[in-house]
Amino acid sequence: MIRYENGSFLLSTPNTSYVMQVNRDGYLGHLYYGKRLDRPLVQDFLRSEEIPSPSVKPGEKVSFLDNFPFEYPASGVGDFRENCLEISDSEQVFGFEPLYKGYIIKKGKPALKDLPASFGHDCETLIITLEDNVRGVELDLGYCVFNDCDMITRWNVVKNLSEKDIYLEKALTLCMDMELEGFSVIRETGVWAREHQAFFTQIQPGVVATESSRGESGHEAAPFIGLVSSNATNETGEAYGFSFVWSGSFLGKVWTNSFGLSRLVMGVNPNNFRWKLKAGDEFTMPEVIMTYSSEGLGKMSRNFHDFIREHIIRSVWKDRQRPVLVNNWEATYLDFDDKKLIEILRTASKAGLDMLVIDDGWFRESKVEPEGGLGDWVPVKSKFPDGFTPVVEEAKKLNIKLGLWFEPEMISIDSDLYRAHPEYALSFPGRVPALCRNQLMLDFSNPDVLDTIYEKIATQIRESHFSYIKWDMNRPICDAYSRYLPADQQGEIFFRHVLGVYKIQEKLLMEFPELLIENCSSGGARFDCGMLYYSPQIWTSDDMDPVERLSICEGTELIYPVSTMGAHVCKNQNDISGRLVSFDTRGLMAIAGTFGYELDISKLSEEDLKKMPAQIRLRRELDKLINRGEYYRLSSFDRRGYRIPGSIAKSYDCMEIVSRDGSEAAVWYMKPLYEPDSRGSRIKLKGLVCSADYDVTVITDADSYFNPDTALLNKRAISGEELMNAGLCLPVIHGDYTGVLILIR
Incomplete structure (x- = not known):
């Protein structure tokens, strides 16, 4: 829903609202993004008495421009904070001051010329036009509000209406001025074979940034930035997420001044960027998708997963059972x-690939x-x-x-x-x-x-x-x-x-x-929404060691659905880590992804070769759940300092996917290092129906799913209420690098 009233714009999804306001001089300010509001704001959040507009106090225009909470800041005329748009011309004249001109609201979502972008029908689009009459440049700020999820998307179009060529020296898509006391910034960084490691940095005066200037997002940074409140967990507290629908160099930055006011920006990295905009031409900036959760990081992740599945991925393979490959x-x-x-x-044929x-x-x-x-x-x-x-x-x-x-x-x-x-x-x-x-x-x-x-x-x-x-x-x-x-x-x-x-x-x-494309970049160096627009899956990492993949997958799952993540069964001794992990554990862990094999199956032992058909059959049986289910992070194996502020380090990793009606779930559990004289873990599940009864099977190999008598644990008629509140008691799992799959139905 989009409403305009007395100079204010109220954009609302089912559970969130986003508010902007035009001040008396035509400057567009950002007021609010958070829990849903049913009525427009009545207080003066632009602080017009503290920060008087130039028409009120013309002698202090620079002070106004350097403190006003701009919805989209430009450069060169008095705002010395991080800006989004820099324009020059052949005479090296800079400066751009966009003022409000008008708006339109329309049904649906427009495509973006030559760019991947979200799509949908049950949505509304707002276009706010700003103009600089001195430059002869118009700027359309695009917003789309989706009615079936808590996502808002943003993009911009710069139009050169003058009679001479201009140059865009910088063109970031998103700006948001916010008060973020006690918040931390989430960034994802890494290297080859260790991608998507999530780190949390507490906001203080200064800059926290994530960026790539490599021509792709790269292993070192992902085109995502998040914000979490000091009390955030996977289930509680506030979380904001911003993901860039772009597959090249990017910049995400949170700049905070000494008053505690923060400015978040995101867009194409200005390094190695200068775009000639000829008279009469226009330039479209790639889209940013953003979400807010008052129910912690888990809800933020599920918002992203649902949106990417329904409004980013177009492939005919999105909901199909994808091929199990070697x-x-x-x-x-x-x-x-x-x-x-x-x-x-010939070996693949015998195994059923x-x-x-x-x-x-x-x-x-x-x-x-x-x-x-x-x-x-x-x-x-x-x-x-x-x-x-x-x-x-x-x-x-x-x-x-x-x-x-x-x-x-x-x-x-x-x-x-x-x-x-x-x-x-x-x-x-x-x-x-x-x-x-x-x-x-x-x-x-x-x-x-x-x-x-x-x-x-x-x-x-x-x-x-x-194919x-x-x-x-x-x-x-x-x-x-x-x-x-x-x-x-x-x-x-x-x-x-x-x-x-x-x-x-x-x-x-x-x-x-009918072509199935899997994108890849030395592993997961170009895992982004831009690529997912063309391919329903991306290779997650060249490191297929299931222990190494714990943190890689957790960071990836923070933003992207499990169904988009390429996962293969590797060799007995991994070529990168040198770690030895059983064929059973490698198979169960790789099922949480697109699933396949990347080893010489023609040289497998008879014992392992006989296990392949059961692994393949189990993955196919779980296909719908993995493709459409809801993701819950139950525990993080803390090895590199990745941890939500305030959370407790755990010795095991645990992730759950549950069907939307709560009728079934699958839980992947691994305790990488066995602890002598230890107790079994107790896991509190999510998303089940309290009043329903469930059968629980814990397996260490795929064969046990089809032969329940060999399972590690079989329990009948446990209530959803018990599983979610008291938890599931697992037995002690012996041995290093042993994973289990828990099936709840």
């Missing part, structure tokens, strides 16, 4: 050929180093003398689908494409470009490059009928100079690169609507 990467790395793949296919994904190496001569072939995308003769034909024919005979790995944004110097078109690679004139993983970045601002790469991918799909592609990105952008763009548009390379990625993936889905 990926050959850690099975073979680069050393494989058609005969090896056929061997894996749906798909084989052919990973990196099919186009390279090297069996050791990732060198050569990027950009050509044809099967290398030394490994595939007859192309993919033998593999395709065997897969068809066995009724197994095929998937193929690509890294479309890169090019090898040792490739036919580079030899023919060296100008397709980004590089500074006169300077040898820096290699990363032996490769260069393609110039995705060049339409010829996009067309060339698209045709190479599409040709493989057309000829060999691949899945894994789109990888393994290096950041540097040497950002384009032979295609003119000199005054070189600052657009980073932004246009991401638009190029979106354009190719959109085009693929138009030609191949």
Whole structure:
């Protein structure tokens, strides 16, 4: 619901409200975001007596501009806090002062040109237009309020109505001025194989920021920022969440002054950004989705999960049972050929798998180093003398689908494409470009490059009928100079690169609507809502060790649904951590995700090979619950200091997914290190029906689900009231790195 009354805008979802007001001089101020309000605010939250408007006290305009709670602050005219929009021209004249012009309210949600964005019908859109008559620039602030969830989205469009070109030096999407006494900022950081580690930093005067200038979100930062009150837990206290629907460089920042007033901003990172806006043109900023919870971080997460499932992911695979696959990467790395793949296919058929994904190496001569072939995308003769034909024919005979790995944004110097078109690679004139993983970045601002790469991918799909592609990105952008763009548009390379990625993936889905895309970037370095708009799943991390994945998955689940998270069963001894974990535990833990295998199944022991069909069958039986259920974080294994302020460190990790009607639930539990002479854990479940009775089965392997007599625990007719309030008493689970799956029905 959106209401306008006497200069105030009230935007309300089922449980939250967002309020703005235009002051007497046309400045748009932010008043409130929090629990739902049924009536407009009547107090003077703009503090017009403390901060008089310029028409009242013209001699103190700078003081006003530097203290007013702007809904969208610009630069150069007196607000010295973090701003969102900087504009210059060819004469290097800066300064922008947007004032209120008008608004419109309309049903539904508009698409954003060339950008991924939320969608829906049961929603309303508000467009507030601000203008700077001196500049000849209009700014449309877009807001969409969804009636089926507690989410509000924001985006902006800058319009150059003047007769001369201007340059956007900075264009952040979101600003929110707030009083956040006692709050902490949540950021997600990490490195390769240790992504999405959530950290909490208490707000004090100064800056807390999360950002990437790598051309992607990167392992070091995720395009998310959260705020939690001092009393917040997973179930209580206040929590705000802001997620950027963008897959490139970004900035999220909380700036706090000595009065305790905080300004939160989020948008495209101004580093390596400068956009030429010609006379009559417009520029659309990517969308931010935001939510507020008065029921702790858990409710914030569930708000995000529901919204992403219903209003971000478009794929026809969103609610379908996705293929249980085997990926050959850690099975073979680069050393494989058609005969090896056929061997894996035959084992996959016996186990009941749906798909084989052919990973990196099919186009390279090297069996050791990732060198050569990027950009050509044809099967290398030394490994595939007859192309993919033998593999395709065997897969068809066995009724197994095929998937193929690509890294479309890169090019090898040792490739036919580079030899023919060296100008397709980004590089500074006169300077040898820096290699990363032996490769260069393609110039995705060049339409010829996009067309060339698209045709190479599409040709493989057309000829060999691949039904899945894994789109990888393994290096950041540097040497950002384009032979295609003119000199005054070189600052657009980073932004246009991401638009190029979106354009190719959109085009693929138009030609191949049944295609399942899994995005990836050296693991989870580009896990964001922008990518989820094109693919219903993203590879979570190259680290498949189920112990290492505890914190990786918890940080990812803070924002994204479990159904979007790529999860595979790894080798007995993990190649990254060296840790030895049982096949049973690796299988049960990977079920909480898209599920698959990434090891040489043709070399599995008979004992483990016999366990695969039960694991696959169990994952299929839980598919609807995992895809549509509600997520609850019951406990965090505290190893790296990740902990909600005020919470208690636990020696075990525990996560629950419960059906929306409360009729069934699955709980994943792992105590990484066994404690001698310890007691079993008591877990208080969530989301069940108090008056209902439930059967509880605790299993350490998938076979036990189908043979309950072998389960670790079987209990009948326990009330939901007991399970949620008194809890479930687990027996002592012996051994390190042992996980169990608890099934409640």
